[in-house]
Amino acid sequence: MSHAAATPILEARDISIRFGGVEALKRVSLQLTQGEVLALAGDNGAGKSTLIKILSGVYHADAGELRFDGRPMQLRDPQDAREQGIETIYQDLALADNLDVGSNIFLGREPTRRKLGFRVIDRARMAQVAREVLERLDIVIAQRKLTGPVKMLSGGQRQAIAIGRAIYWNARVLIMDEPTAALGVPEQRKVMALIGSLKAQGVAVILISHNLHDIFAVSDRVIVLRRGEVAGERRIEQTNGDEIVRLMVGDGFANGAR
Ligand SMILES: Nc1ncnc2c1ncn2[C@@H]1O[C@H](COP(=O)(O)OP(=O)(O)OP(=O)(O)O)[C@@H](O)[C@H]1O
Numbered sequence: 001m002s003h004a005a006a007t008p009i010l011e012a013r014d015i016s017i018r019f020g021g022v023e024a025l026k027r028v029s030l031q032l033t034q035g036e037v038l039a040l041a042g043d044n045g046a047g048k049s050t051l052i053k054i055l056s057g058v059y060h061a062d063a064g065e066l067r068f069d070g071r072p073m074q075l076r077d078p079q080d081a082r083e084q085g086i087e088t089i090y091q092d093l094a095l096a097d098n099l100d101v102g103s104n105i106f107l108g109r110e111p112t113r114r115k116l117g118f119r120v121i122d123r124a125r126m127a128q129v130a131r132e133v134l135e136r137l138d139i140v141i142a143q144r145k146l147t148g149p150v151k152m153l154s155g156g157q158r159q160a161i162a163i164g165r166a167i168y169w170n171a172r173v174l175i176m177d178e179p180t181a182a183l184g185v186p187e188q189r190k191v192m193a194l195i196g197s198l199k200a201q202g203v204a205v206i207l208i209s210h211n212l213h214d215i216f217a218v219s220d221r222v223i224v225l226r227r228g229e230v231a232g233e234r235r236i237e238q239t240n241g242d243e244i245v246r247l248m249v250g251d252g253f254a255n256g257a258r
């Protein structure tokens, strides 16, 4: 498959942002094409979460440009990003804990129906969609828990609901920040398999992970951030775990020179 001709679906150009004295990102650029899985690697504090929060409208960059489908894109907030087809599963705020599964799938996009001439939220429809989405992902959640707050669910179930939300809304870009960090092994496998099937459907995925095994299992390309800068970018078949770790920590550390 040729990637050279394809217009990137999502592009970041020279993105910089600082928090007080911390330059969290310094002129970071990336490109993502349709059906591609791009891994974002880097040590703690490298700037991975900050970058995806900019790509999903949570933070606004101090400098740089975002483009979607070849056009400049300005994101007011996360809802704006979701409406454009960018769904994000955050490391720290994946779901609204106190809401049920259906509410989490719709989150700000609730379906309505007419009742006595008024528009009311269609809870039955939301519950129905929740069941369908979970079925499609082959996730089993007891009926009783479906209608309770999602904080009662396991990490894997919560992750699956966040992925289900992206699928239901036909995301064109799905961004996942450490989707498997809190999961057991079978659940990790399921999430990795889901990423594979999203890719097959043409969804572009950005995957943040500390797990090199996961990165090599599902990614086409990897970008390594170090202290807010791009330390390197490789096609997955042209690199290996040692090289990625070297890029993450810097040559000096890997050689024991410092
Ligand atoms: N809201 C914020 N206010 C102040 N500093 C922040 C904020 N968000 C991030 N930072 C700082 O920006 C830098 C990058 O943080 P970020 O969370 O993006 O790292 P990360 O690569 O996601 O790390 P991890 O692997 O631990 O999740 C860190 O120095 C962090 O302390």
Ligand SMILES: [Mg+2]
Binding pocket: 048, 049, 050, 091, 177
């Ligand atoms: Mg992070």
